[in-house]
Amino acid sequence: YDGATKLGDTTVTQGSITIAAKALAVGTHSLTLKYLGNGSYTASQGSVSVTVVKASSSVSGTAADITWGNAGSVTVTVTPSAATGTVELFDGATKLGEGNLTSGTTLIAIPSRALAVGTHALTLKYLGDGSHSSSQGTMSVTVVKASSSVSGTAADITWGNAGSVSVTVTPSAATGKVELYDGATKLGEGTLTGGATSIAVAARALAVGDHSLTLKYVGDGSYNASQGTVKVVVLKAPTTVSAPNVTLQWAKASSVSITVAPPAGGTVELYDGSTKLGEATLRGDGTARIALPAKSLEVGTHSLTLKYLGSGSYLPSQSTVTVTVTKGRSKVEVSVPKSVDAGDRAKIKATVDSAAGDATGPVEILVKQVGGSFKKELTRKVGDGTVVVKIRLPRSGKYVVKVKYLGDVHTLGDHVSTRLRVS
Structure with a gap:
């Protein structure tokens, strides 16, 4: 009993x-x-x-891999199944959690980020109950790196200027570096802060056009590496074309000195209305010279059009330059006989020499007796650069001969005078 x-x-x-x-x-x-x-x-x-x-007991557990940043759990079994009470889970001296047995089993939660990435040997401690002694066991829990994604955006870059790519890595807790590549060429890198960074793109690192660049997040202790792409557009740079105004005389050649800024390669053309006057290839400093052949423009003021045709990296541009063509100079010479008898005809020859060599237009000839009443005025048109007249001089004495060339559309006028003796 x-x-x-x-x-x-x-x-x-x-x-x-x-x-x-x-x-x-x-x-x-x-x-x-x-x-x-x-x-x-x-x-x-x-x-x-x-x-x-008390009866002896044993405790064991299993757990699926935990992805960093997520919570996990351990499935615990205590033998015999009649055991009741509490099981605790430790990482070294750090208690991660506990669970109460039901039919010899329990589930112990592992909070997110309680364990670093890697494999951990955790300790299970069954505290025993009124009929079962306590026991202890170990189990392995593996925390794997979390996945990541990387993306970026970029404003259009004008050729010749630097640019940048704004990068975002998800989740934002990711740390480390992101690298930017154009094919196999590394353009730059940035260090993440709050899951974001900015990567500079050096001036002229990319040609004009659309580029699909590769973003490479290298990962860290808790997050796997990842890769993405970002579209970067490089636009042609704007240009200006200019030239100082030009003044030249009719029948003389000249040129227009042209500058394209910024210095760009390619071709510049010069137009008078729709008529192309010439073209030239730009030098490395962005300058060129287009010749203006003699007589290519009429006398007057011309607003000529400069056209830069652009290149693979630069936009075309257009402007005007003023070219003023002035009349050419002329020189008049006159020849008369040394002396003429009264009543005879005096041969007077006027020669008009012009820069163009093709002077036309009228010549006025005035013959006047000094101190007398005789006066003769004639107007003749230049032919082959000369005018020849014969004037009868009725009285003896001294005469003044004045020759005035009135010029033409291309040539300025001139005048000269001489004396003639009549016996």
Whole structure:
């Protein structure tokens, strides 16, 4: 008997009594033995001390890989399944969590980021209960790097200027570097802050056009590397074309000195209305010279058009230059006889020499007697650069001969005078 509770009985010949499992709680019990007697012997009673100790236990666990940044869990099993109570989970001396057993199992949550990336040997501690002793075991939990994604945006870049690419890596907790490539050529890199960075693109690192550049996030201790693309457009640079105004005389050649800024390669053309006067290839400093042949422009003021045709990196441009063509100079010479007899004709020859060599137009000739009343005026048109007249001089004396060339559309006028003696 355990108190008033009968645990079992047996005949004397058997000599032992079996106590059923779990009939006694853990601990030391003073049990009563009762001999009921028989026809020859009287009944008697005694006691016996019985100690029930806790049953042994074992604890184990399993866990799927945990992605960094996510929570995880450990599935715990305690044997025997009748064990109750609490199981605790430790990473070294750090307690990660605990769970209460139900039918010998429990689930212990692992908070996100409680474990660094890598493989961890964690300790499971079953605390025991009234019937089962405590136990301890180890298990392996692997935390793998989290995936990442990288993207970027960029404003259009004008050729000759620097630009930049704004980069975003998701999740924003990612750290480390992002590199920017054009094919196999590395253009630059940036260090992430809050999941973002800016990568500079050097001036002229990319040709004019559309470029699909590669962004490479190199990863860090918690995040895997990733790769993406970003579109960068490089636009042709604007230009200006200019030239100082030009003044030249009719029948003389000249040129127009042209400058394209910024210095660009390619061709410049010069137009008078729709008529192309010439073209030239720009030198390395962005300058060129287009010849103006003699007589290519009429006398007057001309607003000529300069056209830069552009290149692979520069936009075309257009402007005007003023070219003024002035009349050419002329020189008049006159020849007369040394002396003429009164009543004879005097041959007067005027020669007009012009820069163009093709002077036309009228020549006025005045012959006047000095101190006398005789006066003769004639107008003749230049032919082959000369005018010849014969004038009868009726009286003896001194005469003044004045020759005036009035000019033409291309040539300025001139004048000269001489004296003639009539005997």
